[in-house]
Amino acid sequence: MKEAFKRKINEECGVVAVFNCHDASEIVFYGLHALQHRGQEGCGIVCSNNGDFKLIKGAGLVHENFNESTLKKLVGDMGIGHVNYPSIRGGNDVSMLQPYLFRHCDGDFAIANNGSMVNYQEIRLFLEHNGSIFQSNSDAEMIAHLIKKEQNSNMLEAIKGALNKLEGSFACVIMTEDKIYACRDKHGFKPLSLGKLNGGYVVVSESCAFELCVADPIRDIEPGEILVISKDGLHSEKYAEDINHHMCAMEYIYFARPDSEIEGVNVHLYRRETGRLLAKESPVEADVVVGVPDSSLSAAMGYAEESGIPNETGLIKNKYVGRTFIQPSQRLREKTVRMKLSTVSAVVRGKRVILVDDSIVRGTTSKRIVTLLKESGAKEVHVRICSPQMMHPCYYGVDTSNKEDLIGAFKTIDEIKEAIGADSLAFLTVDSLYKAGKRLELCTACFSGLYPTKIYE
Ligand code: AMP
Numbered sequence: 001m002k003e004a005f006k007r008k009i010n011e012e013c014g015v016v017a018v019f020n021c022h023d024a025s026e027i028v029f030y031g032l033h034a035l036q037h038r039g040q041e042g043c044g045i046v047c048s049n050n051g052d053f054k055l056i057k058g059a060g061l062v063h064e065n066f067n068e069s070t071l072k073k074l075v076g077d078m079g080i081g082h083v084n085y086p087s088i089r090g091g092n093d094v095s096m097l098q099p100y101l102f103r104h105c106d107g108d109f110a111i112a113n114n115g116s117m118v119n120y121q122e123i124r125l126f127l128e129h130n131g132s133i134f135q136s137n138s139d140a141e142m143i144a145h146l147i148k149k150e151q152n153s154n155m156l157e158a159i160k161g162a163l164n165k166l167e168g169s170f171a172c173v174i175m176t177e178d179k180i181y182a183c184r185d186k187h188g189f190k191p192l193s194l195g196k197l198n199g200g201y202v203v204v205s206e207s208c209a210f211e212l213c214v215a216d217p218i219r220d221i222e223p224g225e226i227l228v229i230s231k232d233g234l235h236s237e238k239y240a241e242d243i244n245h246h247m248c249a250m251e252y253i254y255f256a257r258p259d260s261e262i263e264g265v266n267v268h269l270y271r272r273e274t275g276r277l278l279a280k281e282s283p284v285e286a287d288v289v290v291g292v293p294d295s296s297l298s299a300a301m302g303y304a305e306e307s308g309i310p311n312e313t314g315l316i317k318n319k320y321v322g323r324t325f326i327q328p329s330q331r332l333r334e335k336t337v338r339m340k341l342s343t344v345s346a347v348v349r350g351k352r353v354i355l356v357d358d359s360i361v362r363g364t365t366s367k368r369i370v371t372l373l374k375e376s377g378a379k380e381v382h383v384r385i386c387s388p389q390m391m392h393p394c395y396y397g398v399d400t401s402n403k404e405d406l407i408g409a410f411k412t413i414d415e416i417k418e419a420i421g422a423d424s425l426a427f428l429t430v431d432s433l434y435k436a437g438k439r440l441e442l443c444t445a446c447f448s449g450l451y452p453t454k455i456y457e
């Protein structure tokens with residue numbers, strides 16, 4: 001494999017698109033702000049004023065890059081935006097920041113994507129051998145090249161042709177002079193929702209963004225759908241036949257905001273239900289249930305409700321520290337957990353604590369928290385994880401693509417328990433992931449090893 005192709009995968013990201021709304025840049029800004037949890041490495045907004053495209057993007061948070069005066073430079077009633085997730089291999093590679101804006105004789109266009117293709121290497125080689133030159137290793141740029149390779153002046157047909165060549169996950173928005181195309185891969189790995197704002201439309205990665213945009217939710221973009229938004233209204237087409245609903249289970253477990261509805265299931269209620277199910281599957285005698293803030297508080301609530309053991313605030317999060325996962329080295333990651341969380345000693349001292357967390361990836365977080373709780377006088381710490389043991393890498397754009405990083409890939413539950421210093425450890429079953437959302441389909445590949453797509457090396 002050519003070294004240049006070794007990608008810094010775009011991890012969980014957030015996209016926004018706004019059509020036919022006065023001061024579109026402001027609405028995109030609010031949408032991105034609401035999706036900030038999906039990406040803190042960088043962000044960007046591109047707006048079109050009757051085909052005159054302007055793009056501003058940069059490293060850092062949305063409010064660090066945009067203010068009244070920058071937003072005023074982005075004139076127009078259409079716009080798309082993106083927040084980038086920090087890549088574990090990423091560093092500060094500004095070439096990976098989206099959206100991308102392309103100048104073309106048939107009309108400029110911009111694209112923002114959340115997802116990752118499993119056949120990226122194959123398509124990239126094909127495109128390069130056919131004359132394409134890339135400025136990044138991003139899937140979004142590749143989609144743009146594929147669209148133009150179709151040599152079809154009908155943009156919808158060109159997008160269809162391009163998307164049909166892709167295997168993997170994508171939820172992307174494409175903006176031309178007069179249209180927005182909102183597209184979801186045929187497996188439906190990533191969320192994407194449509195809302196209405198006055199006479200216009202808003203598309204967002206998660207429905208939690210509608211409130212800040214003052215938009216009313218309409219529906220999810222369907223797997224395999226290309227939704228065309230234009231002055232003529234909405235036009236929907238399918239780019240593929242073999243469609244399913246393999247939404248990433250980690251969206252419900254960890255990524256999404258609790259106030260989001262993903263394919264009809266509220267994320268907070270889903271997590272609470274996983275907590276209840278885990279309490280049924282793996283009960284333990286204890287005095288207090290403590291959730292790891294913020295992503296596990298809903299699950300801890302469910303565990304406490306089902307077990308009858310009181311739910312307490314035993315951990316406090318310092319809100320001014322970023323997500324621990326993003327630190328490039330293990331040493332820094334371990335420090336960050338301490339900077340981020342502290343214990344409420346009065347709650348845990350002398351107690352048998354059930355510690356509820358959403359997942360174990362490397363084991364760093366659990367180990368640190370168990371240590372903190374014990375240092376604060378907890379008599380026992382029983383770790384209950386509201387997802388199954390993560391044993392397989394993710395190839396769909398989540399930053400767990402290295403098997404070597406996954407403690408669950410090489411250790412038994414007992415060995416993980418020892419490694420994190422817990423008195424007992426239990427994971428949720430894969431079955432319960434479906435039950436919690438009353439869903440028949442989900443992607444659970446990192447837990448079950450059952451990948452919904454072909455995997456290319
Ligand atoms: P670790 O410390 O490596 O075991 O990471 C587990 C913690 O990171 C969990 O408590 C989650 O809240 C969070 N987490 C799980 N998966 C991811 C992911 N793909 N990206 C970022 N954070 C994650």
Ligand code: SF4
Nearest residue numbers: 248249394443445446
């Ligand atoms: Fe989500 Fe895991 Fe599937 Fe990746 S493999 S899409 S993280 S459920």
